[in-house]
Amino acid sequence: MGTDRVKKVCIVGASGKLGQYMVRHALERGYEVVGVCRERSVPKLAAFEGRMAIVPGPTNDPDVIRRAVAGCDGVLTVLVPWGVQQYASGTAQAVLDNARPGARLVFSCGWHITRDGKDKYSRMFTMGVRAAAVLGKLFRAVEIDDQVEACRRVFASDTRWTMVRGSSLEEGESQGLPVWSSHVGDPVLASNLTRRVDFALFMVEALTNDTLIQQAPAIVGCLTPSALAHNGTSHDRA
Numbered sequence: 001m002g003t004d005r006v007k008k009v010c011i012v013g014a015s016g017k018l019g020q021y022m023v024r025h026a027l028e029r030g031y032e033v034v035g036v037c038r039e040r041s042v043p044k045l046a047a048f049e050g051r052m053a054i055v056p057g058p059t060n061d062p063d064v065i066r067r068a069v070a071g072c073d074g075v076l077t078v079l080v081p082w083g084v085q086q087y088a089s090g091t092a093q094a095v096l097d098n099a100r101p102g103a104r105l106v107f108s109c110g111w112h113i114t115r116d117g118k119d120k121y122s123r124m125f126t127m128g129v130r131a132a133a134v135l136g137k138l139f140r141a142v143e144i145d146d147q148v149e150a151c152r153r154v155f156a157s158d159t160r161w162t163m164v165r166g167s168s169l170e171e172g173e174s175q176g177l178p179v180w181s182s183h184v185g186d187p188v189l190a191s192n193l194t195r196r197v198d199f200a201l202f203m204v205e206a207l208t209n210d211t212l213i214q215q216a217p218a219i220v221g222c223l224t225p226s227a228l229a230h231n232g233t234s235h236d237r238a
């Protein structure tokens, strides 16, 4: 899809940190922006008043999503595992079911999501994810398994999706478009750090990058030591 064909985008989870950066990037590109966020989070988008439309409501509510994605050429969705309410899978399903056929669908998640089981994780990383899953369930705060299910549904769909898998994140000014690999374990990703603003940049850029359709790029900051040392030498990236 060429840039000229994206005119209107929906950002699902617009009030969060990643969401607000995406709103900013999308407005800078001149896109018409519709944001979805929980009712109580609408004030977080006050800085964009008059420049975007907001559909308040839970992102896993199909009616909310149906109204928000109407007429959108692209949908950027923040998949989060919060609560024990199948929030991530409900959100992904609502987007898959209601976005117009042919729309570009870009989702966010973390490196812990694997599409084909060929990612290679350090023992420390695996233990961290397991601990978060167990503790999250115990305290009924986080449902990692449901984020996995959300991604499984996206991977199984025949829509024009991209699943952007974020490394550890930090705040700070943009360094530019992150580099990516199809698989965690690629040396280019070893630094495991991306500025959140650049994660958002990658998501928005993906809307117009057809080579990312039905891909699950794992990203890392372009100025991190591993990116500088290995970018252009990996066999894994497209």
Ligand SMILES: NC(=O)c1ccc[n+]([C@@H]2O[C@H](COP(=O)([O-])OP(=O)(O)OC[C@H]3O[C@@H](n4cnc5c(N)ncnc54)[C@H](OP(=O)(O)O)[C@@H]3O)[C@@H](O)[C@H]2O)c1
Pocket (backbone or CB within 6 Å): 012, 013, 014, 015, 016, 017, 018, 019, 037, 038, 040, 041, 044, 078, 079, 080, 082, 083, 087, 108, 109, 110, 111, 165, 166, 167, 168, 169, 196
């Ligand atoms: N944080 C990391 O280190 C990290 C690392 C790798 C990948 N990622 C991925 O990056 C994306 C953004 O993550 P982030 O950590 O940076 O968060 P974020 O951008 O601040 O977004 C958090 C989102 O979760 C919503 N949320 C918070 N609590 C909720 C609840 N109890 N019920 C329902 N929704 C709730 C927020 O909505 P409100 O505005 O309404 O609160 C917001 O839309 C996610 O896809 C995540 O998997 C994060």
